Amino acid sequence: MKYLILTLSLLFVSQTVSAQDFALQQLEDSPRHQEWVEVKDGDRTIHSFVVYPEVSENAMAVIVIHENRGLTDWVRSFADQLAAEGYIAIAPDLLSQFDENYQRTRDFESSDAARDALYQLEPQRITQDLMAVQNYVTDLPAATGEVVVAGFCWGGSQSFRYATNADGLSAALVFYGSATTDEDRIRNISSPVYGFYGGDDQRINSTIPETSELMEKHDKTYIYNIYEGAGHGYMRTGDAPDAERANKTARDSSWEWIRDILSDL
Template sequence: MKSVIVILASLFFTTGLMAQDYAVDQLENSPRHHEWVDVEYNGRTIHNFVAYPETNEETLAVIVIHENRGLNDWARSFTDQVAEAGYIAIAPDLLSGFSDEYERTTDFPTSDAARDALYTLDPNQITQDLHAVREYISNVPASTGTVVVAGFCWGGSQTFRYATNSDQPEAYMVFYGSAPDDPEAVQQISAPVYGFYGENDQRINSGIPAIEEMMNEFGKMYEYEIYEGAGHAFMRAGDDPNADEASKAARDAAWERLKGLLEEIIM
């Protein structure tokens, strides 16, 4: 019986690694410049993956907020895709400095452990981390100073939450993340929020009517698309070469929408 359990665990672990292989391949074959940058403030250090576009002009910057498994290979590969589209992209590891044993996402023994740790983070710390990362990336020489925030799953929720805590970013791109439910917080939003949702994700989509009503009531811009047949995390699922048709179609449509919105911001 023990041998069966070991074999099943091994297969599960191997499948998980294979699921990220396409992201690793994409990163390793990218011609763009990647670097790890430490952003420090108040004695705290945040580890960040940064990707630069191949361009001769200054560009806006996109902060990429990872899913609830931390800064994994897919989050880094998406950051590189943003750079491929022509923008500086920075992905902070919000598990930075979690403990002496777990300094960053890759230190955790499993993605489940990373997920569990994320849900214990102090929301105010997350806000301050994002402030520091925004300040850093808006001031790199290759940046125009304009910053957009995009997040996925847990990161989508943090993106929407950050919109209530900062008046600096130009826009917020919320990919299948829950919305704030505090009217006083929503009133603080000062930039457009764009939502990207999968049709088969009612856990998240059930909250859309309430936030839409609040955003309209307070005169805030909130525009969203719901992609037919797609479930939660369709951006990651749709990147997989073996993706189902609905996930791939949703990912491609959302990607084109995102690029279009970024182009509008820089015009």
């Protein structure tokens, strides 16, 4: 009986590891050029992951803002998927130089610790880091100078917030992130905002009507889709080999919309 329990335990661990490793495997199998870069902003360094598309002309760039667990392999794999579509993707680690002991996400002992640290960041610091990344990617020789921002969960909220601060964005893609209700900030938005939401995510979806009303009041473009049956984080969970059907369907449908949005910019 002990051997049976041990075998079942090892099988469970193996399946769990396999489920966690799918994103890393996607990165390792990618033919595209990937690199880590150090984006400088004064005395700060923002460690960022960049993936280049295999194209013959300059490409639009997309800043990918990670979830509340920091810059994970899945976020990097999403950047690679964007590059596969023909775009330069840059994913900054917003936990860069958190303190003397933690210089980036991978330095934290757990994803819970990374999450706790992330919520200690000052909003102005996040904005400054994203502006530095935008300036960096705008000036890349292989870039067109057009920049889109896209974020997930915590990063989705940051994507919306960054649209209220930044100049020169072509669009903001908000994946299941809440929006600011500060009308002065909303007035500052100069780019269209596109929202992607799971139907089973009322914590976030309950904020959509107020967001929509404020955006319409100030004549801002806010277009969104709610994907029936999908949960919070469906772009990540729907990417997994063992994804639930609703999350996978929402993820695939969202990719179709992403392609349409980016190709029309």
